[in-house]
Amino acid sequence: DAGITQSPRHKVTETGTPVTLRCHQTENHRYMYWYRQDPGHGLRLIHYSYGVKDTDKGEVSDGYSVSRSKTEDFLLTLESATSSQTSVYFCAISNTGATYEQYFGPGTRLTVT
Amino acid sequence: AQTVTQSQPEMSVQEAETVTLSCTYDTSENNYYLFWYKQPPSRQMILVIRQEAYKQQNATENRFSVNFQKAAKSFSLKISDSQLGDTAMYFCALVSGTYKYIFGTGTRLKVLA
Structure with missing residues (x-):
């Protein structure tokens, strides 16, 4: 498995508070991504x-x-969290080369109340 | 703009049977890659199979194979001898030289015992 970690793995926060999610990789890959996953999307x-x-x-x-x-860290910040940002957030990495394969972290479930 | 469409939100198949998941896409690029990812209940994103657009031969990985129809912009996934462990969400994805990946909305597959 590609060395990608995300922290925290779960977080509950209140509307209006700042939140930072961290993605850390040990693969020295050039590209890093943040996605959100929501039902139907x-x-x-x-x-x-x-x-x-x-x-x-x-x-x-x-x-x-x-x-x-x-190179190894990619931070995602929600400056003032809203309920619409409740989601599962995935970090991913990929590298230049022939395969274009993308590898994913385990995900962070964020709940904004 | 590039798009990926998965028109089957949910599917089910009996154990040991064969099932095909559909994916259509749109891109103006000549060189691109297509992927199928599996997301089991654990939430981890797992690469199932990859297809380079310049290759006419369909990719195969054990029980998983694709039917790549470049002119029709179709990229379906066939799972043979379905197993209970194949129960998961399946995502089709497209990437080209910009390294920005586009995902479909997913197909939830349930394998029935």
Whole structure:
């Protein structure tokens, strides 16, 4: 299994509070991604990174920010959590090369009350 | 814009039988990759099979095979000799040179004993 960890694995927070989710990889892969998974929507891309300090928006980026100061860490921040951000969040990695395969972390279940 | 469509929200199959999951996609790229991922109740995303668009031969991985119809932009997954452990959510995904992956909304497969 690819070395990808996410922390925390579960979190309950209140509306209006800031939340940061962490993704850590030991594979030295160039690309890192944050997705959210909701019933009926599959996985939707929030933000992704193509290198240290290089990030770009996905299709559902409003209300989220990211940072990548090191190759191995990719942080997702909800500046002021809302109930609509209750979801399961997945981090993923991939690398340049022939296969384009993407590997996923275990997911974080976030509940905003 | 690239899209991936899975039109079967739920399917069921008897143990040891064969089932086919449908996926259609749209892209203007010539070079791209298609994937099927499995998500069992554990929530972990597992890569099942990969297909390079430039390869005419359909990919096969043990009991899993695909029917890749490039002109029709169709990428179906066939599971032979279905097992109880195949019960899961299955996602079809597309990626091209931008390294931004697009996922379908998923098909929930239940294998019946």
